[in-house]
Amino acid sequence: MMIKTLFLTVMLSSLSLSASYAQENNDKFLLNKESFEVISKDNKSNVIDVRTAKEFSEGSIGEAKNIDFLKEDFIDQMKQFDKQEPIYIFCKSGKRSAKAKQALVNEGFLQVYELDGGYTKWIEE
Structure with missing residues (x-):
């Protein structure tokens, strides 16, 4: 016993x-607006807006690329990025980006940083 x-x-x-x-x-991989802004400016090519094309057309952050997490080919499109390099993602509120981050980690991406609160919080502050 x-x-x-x-x-x-x-x-x-x-x-x-x-x-x-x-x-x-x-x-550690959830960044506030200030941290996301500073770090993502140095890594412009790896900033990904995971929202829909319609949402993206209404405004985005800097030079972010739009790769819609809800589309079936999301992972295939993300394969253009080096899994060793940091990736910075965001969505509208943080829910999709959290799922996208997990999907990318499952695919072997080592550093997937997410904007806390998403684009909504970004434009509020």
Whole structure:
């Protein structure tokens, strides 16, 4: 019984640390407006607006490229970028970009930075 309790305690502690690390690591790739603006200016070619073409036509950030996350060929279009280089993404509010970021990480992209609050927050401030 003691071994089971010890094992369970170790497993729960490990899961807690993993969740904590994942959140900390996720926060590292979530940038506020100021950070996104500064960093993305140096990496113009890797700034991606994942909104629809209609949303993109209503305004975007700097020289962002429009690659719609909702289209089936999103991942295929993203393959033009080096997976080792940082990618900076945003959408309207942050929901699509969070999903896009996860899809890119699953495809092997190592540094996918996301604008916290999306374009809506960008134009508000």
